[in-house]
Amino acid sequence: MSVRYTPVGWNRNKAIYDGVLVASVAAYLLLYLPVAPAFQDLTRPLDGPTLRMQAFGSAAFLMLSMVLAIGPLARLDRRFLPLLYNRRHFGVLTFVVALTHAGQVLGWYFDFGVADPYVALLGTNTSYGQVLGFPFELFGILALVVLAVLAVTSHDFWLNFLTPPLWKTMHMGVYAAYAAVILHVVLGRLQSGQNPLLAVLVAASVAILSVLHVLAGRRERARDLAGVPVVDPPWVDAGSVDAIAEGRAVVVPLPGDERVAVFRHKGRLSAVSNLCAHQNGPLGEGKVIGGCITCPWHGFTYRLADGRAPAPYTEKLATYRLKLDGRRVLLDPRANPPGTYVEPIPIPET
Amino acid sequence: MQRRHRTAHARIWIVLAVMLPLVVVLGLVVRQDGPGERPAVLLEAPR
Numbered sequence: 001m002s003v004r005y006t007p008v009g010w011n012r013n014k015a016i017y018d019g020v021l022v023a024s025v026a027a028y029l030l031l032y033l034p035v036a037p038a039f040q041d042l043t044r045p046l047d048g049p050t051l052r053m054q055a056f057g058s059a060a061f062l063m064l065s066m067v068l069a070i071g072p073l074a075r076l077d078r079r080f081l082p083l084l085y086n087r088r089h090f091g092v093l094t095f096v097v098a099l100t101h102a103g104q105v106l107g108w109y110f111d112f113g114v115a116d117p118y119v120a121l122l123g124t125n126t127s128y129g130q131v132l133g134f135p136f137e138l139f140g141i142l143a144l145v146v147l148a149v150l151a152v153t154s155h156d157f158w159l160n161f162l163t164p165p166l167w168k169t170m171h172m173g174v175y176a177a178y179a180a181v182i183l184h185v186v187l188g189r190l191q192s193g194q195n196p197l198l199a200v201l202v203a204a205s206v207a208i209l210s211v212l213h214v215l216a217g218r219r220e221r222a223r224d225l226a227g228v229p230v231v232d233p234p235w236v237d238a239g240s241v242d243a244i245a246e247g248r249a250v251v252v253p254l255p256g257d258e259r260v261a262v263f264r265h266k267g268r269l270s271a272v273s274n275l276c277a278h279q280n281g282p283l284g285e286g287k288v289i290g291g292c293i294t295c296p297w298h299g300f301t302y303r304l305a306d307g308r309a310p311a312p313y314t315e316k317l318a319t320y321r322l323k324l325d326g327r328r329v330l331l332d333p334r335a336n337p338p339g340t341y342v343e344p345i346p347i348p349e350t
Numbered sequence: 351m352q353r354r355h356r357t358a359h360a361r362i363w364i365v366l367a368v369m370l371p372l373v374v375v376l377g378l379v380v381r382q383d384g385p386g387e388r389p390a391v392l393l394e395a396p397r
Contacts, residue, residue, distance in 0.1 A: 131380055168355055175362050182370050186377030203374050210367035217360035224353065258353060280352055 017086040021093060025063070029055050039195060049108040056101035057189070058201070061181060063094040064147075065205040068178055072216035078285065081296050088154040091174070095144075095151040102144055105137075136188035139180040146177035156278075164280050182206060224253050228331075235323070235330040238262050241269065241347055242327060249293075251284035254333045259284065260320050262329060263293060263304055268344035270304040271320035271331055277302075277338075278315065306341040324348070 032055040040046045046054075067090050073080035110117035110124075125135040150171055152158075159167045185202055228236045238252045244264040251274055252260045259274035261284030272293065274284045281297030288294070292301035292310060302309055307317030316339035321332040324345060336342065 132382065165352060165355070168352075169358075172355075172358065172362065175366060179366060179370065182373055186373055190377050191381055199374075199378055203371075206370045206374055210363065210370065213359075213363035214367050217356075217363055220356050221360065224356070275352060280355070 013082075014086050014089070017082075018089050021086075021090060025059060025093065025097060028059050028062075032058070039197070041195075049104060053101055053104035053108065054189075056097055056104060058198075060094055060098035060101055061185065061201075061205070063090065063097060064174075064178060064181060065209060067091050067094055068174065068209050069212055072212035075216040075219065076212070078296075081285075084297055085299075091147075092151045092154055095147040098144055098147055102140065131187070132191060134187045136184050136186075136191075139184035139187070143177040143180035143184060146173050146180070150174055150177075159279065164278065168280060178209075223251070223259075226253055227255050228252055231325070231328075231330065234332055234334060236333055238271075238322075238329040238331040240327050241324065241329050244269070244329075247288040249284040249286075251282070252331055260331060260333075261293070262322065262331065263288060264347070265291070265304055265344075267347050268304075269322050269324075269329060269347060270342065270344040271322050272302065272304075272307040273318040273320075273335065273338075275317075276300050277309075277317060283317075305344055306339055308339045 033051060036051060036054065037046055067087060070080065070083045070087050070090075074084045106117045106121065110120040113120055115123070121137060121141075125133070125137070127133045127135060150173060153162070153167070153170065162170065182202065185198070190198060190202065228238060231237045236252070236254070238260075239250055241264070244250050244262065246264055246266075249261040249263040252262060252271075254260060259282075260271050261274045261282075262269060262271045263284075265288045272283065274282055276283050276295040276297065278295065278298055278300045281295045281300075283293055283295055283302070286294045286296040288304070289301070292303055294301050300309065300315065301313075302315070302317055305319075307319045309315040318335040318338050319340050319342045320335060321342055322345050323330045323332075324347070327350075
């Protein structure tokens with residue numbers, strides 16, 4: 001997090017993440033270029049530019065598939081959370097690789113005629129009425145435009161400017177980009193090549209992503225529907241105090257509303273909104289580090305008692321009142337204004 | 351995520367999980383194989 005504009009707020013974790021990312025992409029490309037010709041159709045040998053556009057195109061496809069898998073994987077298993085930490089850089093690099101693929105295509109297929117390459121790209125094939133031979137390039141252009149918008153607006157400046165809900169809605173456009181990429185590949189390369197590897201790759205990507213997202217969605221829905229009993233209106237039962245581990249939280253789904261994270265720290269309980277003020281990350285899945293709630297997604301921190309980020313930061317969360325009934329934790333579901341101080345309640349000795 | 355984002359996300363993926371496999375399968379079904387009598391090796395043009 002930052003209180004003034006910085007292009008990238010580098011830290012050790014981000015440097016390692018990006019280093020591994022760039023090295024992996026470079027390794028893939030360096031491996032693809034000498035190995036792919038071994039699998040080529042002997043009657044249609046690959047030329048250098050085609051090989052390069054295939055290398056960058058397949059890399060971008062794999063990267064986009066991985067970017068889309070990180071979210072549900074992290075929801076289903078906490079061990080994938082580190083991958084979420086710098087996912088935006090992963091997305092930006094995916095756009096750069098896809099743009100390089102597009103540049104290779106333009107430079108090879110459309111750069112030698114009399115027409116402008118961009119005009120030729122859009123005007124050469126106008127067979128819109130048929131499946132086979134459909135101008136699949138259009139879907140690639142659509143995906144590239146969406147990825148460009150997402151890459152440009154991936155910085156925290158745009159997140160703050162647009163507000164997290166709008167930014168999040170806009171960045172769901174990545175699903176449209178993925179659908180467009182699938183159409184681009186299925187109507188394009190999959191029709192012109194006989195290599196079964198590509199068909200397997202595309203089918204596996206679609207199957208894995210569909211299963212992961214549907215499974216993660218079902219789990220979230222089950223949590224939302226679980227609800228909590230109202231025991232002493234308006235107080236709701238948030239469970240046993242003994243179910244909350246030290247430095248951790250339980251997430252309480254409020255009926256028809258958002259979720260609340262009830263934290264236990266040094267013998268006291270505090271409750272804040274489960275939504276991080278940065279990107280709506282699930283705070284209740286984070287832990288208390290240095291006396292502050294730490295978001296599992298990007299490490300934003302908040303004080304337990306008032307939900308405010310420590311100075312000089314200005315983010316703040318809605319807080320909630322708690323009380324104990326024996327070992328049961330009761331929660332007042334009416335949110336206090338963000339940043340309202342609520343004295344953490346002490347947990348009696350057993 | 352906010353509840354409305356979770357709901358939107360779930361609805362989008364229910365649609366994609368049906369549509370995308372269908373697109374891939376249809377794409378493979380309509381795919382045309384190359385000519386069966388193609389030579390097994392590349393024939394070079396006479397010099």
